[in-house]
Amino acid sequence: MDLDLRKLRYFVAVAQRQHFGRAAEELHIAQSVLSRQIMALERELRVQLFVRTRRTTGLTPAGEQLLADAEPLLANAEAVRRRAARAGGSGPLGFTVGFMPGLIVTPAVRVMSERHPELAVEVLRTSWDDQVQVINDGRVDVGYLRLPVDQRGLTVLPLLTEPRVVVLPADHRLAGLSAVTLTDLAGEQLLQNPEAVLPAQDAAALRDGRARPSVQAIRTVEEKLEYVAAGHGIVVLPLSVATFYTRPDVTHLPVHGLPPNQVALAWDRNRSSRLIEEFAGIAATLQAAPLDTVDARPATAHG
Structure with missing residues (x-):
């Protein structure tokens, strides 16, 4: 049986809010429709996902396990969609760098742009709440993180520490x-x-x-x-x-x-990209040498 991602999104919405009514409002669907979709998912999986009372909606052990697995699965699906849309667009090839407040990423971005004039290198400011999420769902190709974070599914390259x-x-x-x-x-x-x-x-x-x-x-x-x-x-x-x-x-x-706080560069462990590898090398080199010693000569771009 193939998992229905739409039903999985409905399940996550209810699990996170622990309330069918609030989840239905967030999803912009009728509560009765949401209830039917969750019951259909329970039948397909042959497990009970929620314990429902008049006042609360809680997760069963099966529901807790599904939530733990569903969130990264949905994030990966969204990342696939974003990357496919980006690759199929008519604009220039893009590369996006996430960064936490207080971190200066301009030197690495400038070097990457100089090496690849045809590449649209963009930046995205993140927060404690979404610094990993934007990597998982494909909004950024790499992210400058402040540790600790959940490192499951990530390749993490330590860069520096600061008080x-x-x-x-x-x-x-x-x-x-x-x-x-x-x-x-x-x-x-x-x-x-x-x-x-x-x-x-x-x-x-x-x-x-x-x-x-x-x-x-x-x-x-x-x-x-x-x-x-x-x-x-x-x-x-x-x-x-x-x-x-x-x-x-x-x-x-x-x-x-x-x-001290630890700063690292991270990206999706399942992605194979020469651009990511190159940017990681630039970021690591900039921590050990002045900017003017980094080779900024253009190179051939790879997806």
């Missing part, structure tokens, strides 16, 4: 110090997943501010800084990001004992 700092309100009790320790920050409201930015043994000392209703939807750096300035909590950022977003109502301090 991380804590960002505080300008009138915070610690703001006048030259540096702080993790002990100094104990009990502070961290507006991020503590385990994503701190060693496991230290993460428990900070309160996870994301649980507060007012900050559940924080995604961008700009939003985080607004909440910090308003006194809702603190955030940990790479130094380059904190410096780029300098503003008078917040300050940033070094944190003794805080591991």
Whole structure:
């Protein structure tokens, strides 16, 4: 039996929202139609995917497994569609580079463009939420990531590390110090997943501010800084990001004992592309040598 990708998308929508009505609204279909499609998928797979009550919609063990497998499968299908559409277009051959805030990718992009004048090299700014997703779904060919991320299905090339700092309100009790320790920050409201930015043994000392209703939807750096300035909590950022977003109502301090942020270049492990290999070589070389030592002579393009 071949999996129906449309039914799979419907299933993921319900699983992510845990609500048939909200999923139907998002999909722009009637709830009755969505219910019939999910029941049809359950019949085809011969498993029950959801536990339905009057108040909640939860996943069965089979549903949890299908969700884990469905998300990368749908992302790969979308990537195939995007790459085929790009290759079949009438415009120039394209190559897109994703990058996280604070990272400067212009030197590598410039070298790639000089080597391949016929190639339209574009960039796409990403976030913590979608830096891997844009690789999986084909929006970018390569992405500059800030680790840690889920590396399943990716080839990851470490590039550099940089210090991380804590960002505080300008009138915070610690703001006048030259540096702080993790002990100094104990009990502070961290507006991020503590385990994503701190060693496991230290993460428990900070309160996870994301649980507060007012900050559940924080995604961008700009939003985080607004909440910090308003006194809702603190955030940990790479130094380059904190410096780029300098503003008078917040300050940033070094944190003794805080591991540095790791930056890597990543791409879809299943893709075979000489352009990706070449860009990876450029990115790695630029970390070890001044730009003027990198060979920018045009070369033959490959898809």
